[in-house]
Amino acid sequence: MSPRTYKVSLQTKNNILQKAIELFNESGTASVSLNALAEALGISAGNLQYHYRNKEQIIRAIYELMFSEWQLIYKGMDQSFDIGKLRALLRKNFGLTWKYRFFFREYAALVRHDAQLSKRFREVQEQRLAEQEALMTLLLSAGGVRPVDPREIKNVVLIGWVLGNTWLSYAESAGKKMDRATLNEAIEMMMVHYQRYLLK
Numbered sequence: 693m694s695p696r697t698y699k700v701s702l703q704t705k706n707n708i709l710q711k712a713i714e715l716f717n718e719s720g721t722a723s724v725s726l727n728a729l730a731e732a733l734g735i736s737a738g739n740l741q742y743h744y745r746n747k748e749q750i751i752r753a754i755y756e757l758m759f760s761e762w763q764l765i766y767k768g769m770d771q772s773f774d775i776g777k778l779r780a781l782l783r784k785n786f787g788l789t790w791k792y793r794f795f796f797r798e799y800a801a802l803v804r805h806d807a808q809l810s811k812r813f814r815e816v817q818e819q820r821l822a823e824q825e826a827l828m829t830l831l832l833s834a835g836g837v838r839p840v841d842p843r844e845i846k847n848v849v850l851i852g853w854v855l856g857n858t859w860l861s862y863a864e865s866a867g868k869k870m871d872r873a874t875l876n877e878a879i880e881m882m883m884v885h886y887q888r889y890l891l892k
Contacts, residue, residue: 796859
């Protein structure tokens with residue numbers, strides 16, 4: 693494959709993923725067929741399936757995109773962490789929640805349906821929880837966290853993780869308008885949860 697052909701292929705794959713995110717956010721994954729996605733892209737179904745054989749492959753690829761963006765958000769977190777940085781982190785994190793909102797609405801069903809996605813999801817979840825526990829432990833040892841039983845750190849982090857990952861489902865079930873203002877509510881909720889543990 694020539695460099696030009698390779699570049700075109702990568703661009704096509706990216707276009708497929710971006711359009712899939714858009715349609716999945718609007719209608720849900722179950723309502724968007726490969727044919728509908730190909731039509732929205734203005735390409736043939738065969739061309740689409742040359743890049744992604746099925747919807748599961750597309751969702752897995754989207755999840756990797758989301759993970760890479762998470763990596764950028766959490767990069768550089770250290771013991772200088774404070775209330776201001778917490779709010780900025782939460783804003784970025786919930787920005788991704790909004791960008792990939794279909795996944796947060798459906799992830800329980802998606803991981804049940806796809807064993808490969810389920811395995812990857814568990815790996816990422818365990819990594820994120822371990823990283824956040826390590827940060828809290830570091831802050832505790834550096835005096836940046838109020839005195840707390842180290843055994844409690846695991847529960848503090850786990851509660852925050854569950855709250856963040858289920859907020860959209862709660863908001864929709866409560867009849868809230870799904871917009872960025874709703875995500876700002878989520879940020880304030882998470883601030884209440886975490887800020888009592890931070891000294892600065």
